Amino acid sequence: MSIIVSQDGKKFALKSKGATYLMSVNNIGVLENNYYGAPVSCDEFNNLNYAVGRGSSADMPGATRRGDCAEQYRHECGLYGIGDYREPSICINTQNGSRILDLRYDSYQIGAEKRDGGMPRVRGGETLKITLKDEFNGVKVHLYYTVYDDIDAIVRSAEIENATDGQITIERAYSFCLDMFNRDYEVISLNGSWANERNISQNKIVEGVYTVSSKYGISSAQHNPFVALVEKNTDENIGDAYGFNLIYSGSHELKVELNPYGIVRVTGGISSFDFSWLLNAGESFVTAESVLVYSSEGLGKMSRTFHDLYREHLIEKKFAYSPRPIVINNWEATYFNFTEEKLCAMIEKVKGTGIDTFVLDDGWFGVRNDDRRSLGDWFINKPKLPNGLKPIAECCKRNGLKFGLWFEPEMVNPDSDLYRAHPEWVIMEKGRPHCHGRYQCVLDMTQKPVRDYIIERMCSIIRENDIEYVKWDMNRPLTENFSSALPANRQKELHHRFTLAFYEVLSHLRKTFPDLIIEGCSSGGARFDAGALAYTPQIWTSDNSDAYSRTKIQYGTSICYPLSSMSCHVSASPNHQVGRVTDFKARCDIAYFGATGYELDPTKFTKDEIKAVKERNKAYRKDEKLIQAGDLYRLASPFDSNVFAQVVVSKDKKSAVMVAMVAQSQPNPNP
Numbered sequence: 001m002s003i004i005v006s007q008d009g010k011k012f013a014l015k016s017k018g019a020t021y022l023m024s025v026n027n028i029g030v031l032e033n034n035y036y037g038a039p040v041s042c043d044e045f046n047n048l049n050y051a052v053g054r055g056s057s058a059d060m061p062g063a064t065r066r067g068d069c070a071e072q073y074r075h076e077c078g079l080y081g082i083g084d085y086r087e088p089s090i091c092i093n094t095q096n097g098s099r100i101l102d103l104r105y106d107s108y109q110i111g112a113e114k115r116d117g118g119m120p121r122v123r124g125g126e127t128l129k130i131t132l133k134d135e136f137n138g139v140k141v142h143l144y145y146t147v148y149d150d151i152d153a154i155v156r157s158a159e160i161e162n163a164t165d166g167q168i169t170i171e172r173a174y175s176f177c178l179d180m181f182n183r184d185y186e187v188i189s190l191n192g193s194w195a196n197e198r199n200i201s202q203n204k205i206v207e208g209v210y211t212v213s214s215k216y217g218i219s220s221a222q223h224n225p226f227v228a229l230v231e232k233n234t235d236e237n238i239g240d241a242y243g244f245n246l247i248y249s250g251s252h253e254l255k256v257e258l259n260p261y262g263i264v265r266v267t268g269g270i271s272s273f274d275f276s277w278l279l280n281a282g283e284s285f286v287t288a289e290s291v292l293v294y295s296s297e298g299l300g301k302m303s304r305t306f307h308d309l310y311r312e313h314l315i316e317k318k319f320a321y322s323p324r325p326i327v328i329n330n331w332e333a334t335y336f337n338f339t340e341e342k343l344c345a346m347i348e349k350v351k352g353t354g355i356d357t358f359v360l361d362d363g364w365f366g367v368r369n370d371d372r373r374s375l376g377d378w379f380i381n382k383p384k385l386p387n388g389l390k391p392i393a394e395c396c397k398r399n400g401l402k403f404g405l406w407f408e409p410e411m412v413n414p415d416s417d418l419y420r421a422h423p424e425w426v427i428m429e430k431g432r433p434h435c436h437g438r439y440q441c442v443l444d445m446t447q448k449p450v451r452d453y454i455i456e457r458m459c460s461i462i463r464e465n466d467i468e469y470v471k472w473d474m475n476r477p478l479t480e481n482f483s484s485a486l487p488a489n490r491q492k493e494l495h496h497r498f499t500l501a502f503y504e505v506l507s508h509l510r511k512t513f514p515d516l517i518i519e520g521c522s523s524g525g526a527r528f529d530a531g532a533l534a535y536t537p538q539i540w541t542s543d544n545s546d547a548y549s550r551t552k553i554q555y556g557t558s559i560c561y562p563l564s565s566m567s568c569h570v571s572a573s574p575n576h577q578v579g580r581v582t583d584f585k586a587r588c589d590i591a592y593f594g595a596t597g598y599e600l601d602p603t604k605f606t607k608d609e610i611k612a613v614k615e616r617n618k619a620y621r622k623d624e625k626l627i628q629a630g631d632l633y634r635l636a637s638p639f640d641s642n643v644f645a646q647v648v649v650s651k652d653k654k655s656a657v658m659v660a661m662v663a664q665s666q667p668n669p670n671p
């Protein structure tokens, strides 16, 4: 049993094979965390008196009002206005201007249904709902905990219910809060930039607040919505590791705060910067889901737990463990400069090699011959492809390949028919000059006509051309956050509404074309997050396709996300992003550990390369199950050595596949 509740209904234990999480209601009605870590016995649960860790400060003599010691409590929901000066997890503003939220335990329910609020939710598990209530203003917060017997993960979210008789404004709506005693923890986060995503940084936690956040409107290449707390000596195999990940693709925040009482608070969710949400009486707001993972066997086990959870319970079942397309994508082969003949020559050249999907990237629509125009005009680029996409689709069929197509649905270039017809469809403040990124603007997808237009265009093109694979790209973050469709007092809802719209359009596509596989992408890996994975089982990991750079990017990504979620392509040498020369085998090997493919001009393949591609694809099909479903062990980190090495081991431990790369040749190398 994963959820145990004491007879008095005030102590809660969440148990999985390798972790226990204990909470209880203290003597003034505050829900506190008592323990999170390696399994402890709950046999005497009814007598359990904070068996592990320190007792609750509310049990101290004289503690009658919360303010006496609220900073020493280990809250399951961080609050404002009651003497706890740490980062709150939920903030509200009532109609009379009161921001105080004093939530006390109200009730619990096992087997509760979770609402999704338009966001992805993990499947399965058993859910505990604990309701907290502010008796003074009537606001209720329902905390959800979903647990699994066999996966050491707890999925948390919250629902804020406006049970007052007036409107309230939510000013922060985080998904979880965890307060733990500091054991000299260090915090790990995944940070980067374009073509340099998910570098691993590790820092000692010091007094104050460490924030990982995105204000970009997407989860971003800069700060992935992930942090982990580890002990100083935790490595891949030993030591405690606590991982925290948001199932969310928009602006986000994760905060790690150490207070003077030695308590570390980790809390986070939808970004509260430039955010608010109006909630009418009787309405509820549902937060994003978050995942908490505990591992007593280092970072390696923590990662494997995330991988198991996402493969089993988040990524669409249909794709999680089934053969993925082996793609040839024309982007790095041709960029915008292609013709029907060129594309068909590429397709013909890979016939019989095991490459089974041709993806036509940017440039097939409007009059797009460079990146300055036509986004939004999802009609065939007739000057470039006078016969349309049909001959390419047919060429694919003739040669036994599926046909895939690139879209950048959320965008519009000012130089486009769409922009000329609907300037009000853009996120911008009328009359104010606005930033362009890659010469383009962001469509205001919070507007229904905008979503309808995107859906209509994509569905028509997909249907008319037998598209079986879509690459969904997104190449600039949001700026001038203003929607002409939202009233003044709802403008701060824009980023979250934009993210909900992203999910809505994707859900529509998933329902309309259940067999269509969608590859996520955002200038490479700027929206590589668990929210996107619910709709796009694989994501283009980075625009940097250099094999050595990829050892770091893929290693960092694997800290939280499974190998099967990473699109990894073999590209040309010298590499287009960094100019490095790498031999063909090494490029193939590094692109093997993910959803593999090619991103080069196959018409330039030598005979030997064609032979190698055939053999490699054959081997990949043999190893694919293992790569998709196996356990990943990271053996050597390219961040702190000259070697990258990892091995994937089947669950039954009967087979394994390993890759290693020495980054820089050294004179007199070790044998």
Ligand code: DGJ
Pocket (backbone or CB within 6 Å): 331, 361, 362, 406, 473, 475, 521, 522, 523, 524, 540, 542, 543
């Ligand atoms: C950015 C993507 O990451 C690339 O793979 C490619 O699709 C380009 N956009 C096309 O504009």
